[in-house]
Amino acid sequence: FWDPVENASFMPWLVGTALLHSLIVSEKKQQFIAWTLLLAITTFALSLVGTFLVRSGVVTSVHAFAVDPARGLYILGYLGLVIGGSLGLFALRAHTLQTQNYPAFYSREIALLLNNVVLTVMMLTVLMGTVYPILIDALGLGKISVGVPYFNSVFVPLMLPLLVVMGLGIHLRWHQDCWRRMSRMLCSMMLLSIILPTMVLGLVVNHINYYTLLGLVLATWVLMSNLWLVIK
Incomplete structure (x- = not known):
């Protein structure tokens, strides 16, 4: 895992995922246009960085198929x-891309922006470990x-807020929302996301690993959040 060439293809995927989410806001609400363009530039630039790493021979990898300085x-x-x-x-x-319409803090736009920020930080951690x-x-x-210890210790914790935002953002309204509208539903999903994995692990294994439990809780949170949309 975490091979330099695999990292080179993973980085544009992370920023490209952020770009797809940002495009939704730019298309629907005419916001984050400058940020969306910057993500598009970064995605293409990282694709070229990946080509450089694979074709130049600057990294040692079983996937690097050319050594031509x-x-x-x-x-x-x-x-x-x-x-x-x-x-x-x-x-x-950039000055022509400014917008005067800013969303409220508790809105789907801000959730998508947080999604973008976390994905970009994740890309930067991979870039640092690969290029340094x-x-x-x-x-x-x-x-x-x-090696692997760096990526696991830095990258994996960033997945936690991303999963939380993934489960929350899809239920928020555009432009502005309120906590009271969703408080009962979110609290119910949180309780189920904690209780179900704990019960399953308690029945399957003798000793519960807390990292495993945390991962299952967050995965259940995202699953329950999407199921709620389907049921509703």
Whole structure:
């Protein structure tokens, strides 16, 4: 797990997922337009970064199928041109993309924005763990290896708020909502999400691992949240 080349394909997927959610808000409410464009630029740029990592030979992996420094320099130059040009054009035109209509804090737009932020932070943690050894080696500061413990200790905890937002956001209304409207339903789902996994684990295993229980609780929370939409 956490192979550098696999990480290279995983990073644009994370930002692309954030982009798809942000596009919903931009299309329906004409909000987050600048943020959506920035996500689109980042997704394409990360795709080029993945191509560079796979084709240049800067990382050692069973999935890296080419070792050609000249080709790597060409891809790196193209990457700099695309990112520089895109960000430059974005900076020049960003003032035309501002919106005066801001959603309330307790709304579906904010839930989708939190979704975007968490996915972007997750991408940055993977990017740091993947690129940092390459930068250290390129600067002549030695060779280091970032392994599975780093990714598991940093990436996995970020999944917790993402799963919470996933279960909550789909029930919120656009522009503005109130807690009282959903309080009974959310509290019921929370209780079921805690009770059901605990009962199942108690019947299946002798010793309950709390990390396993937490994962099952959050998975049940997301499942119950989606089932509620179907039933309603």
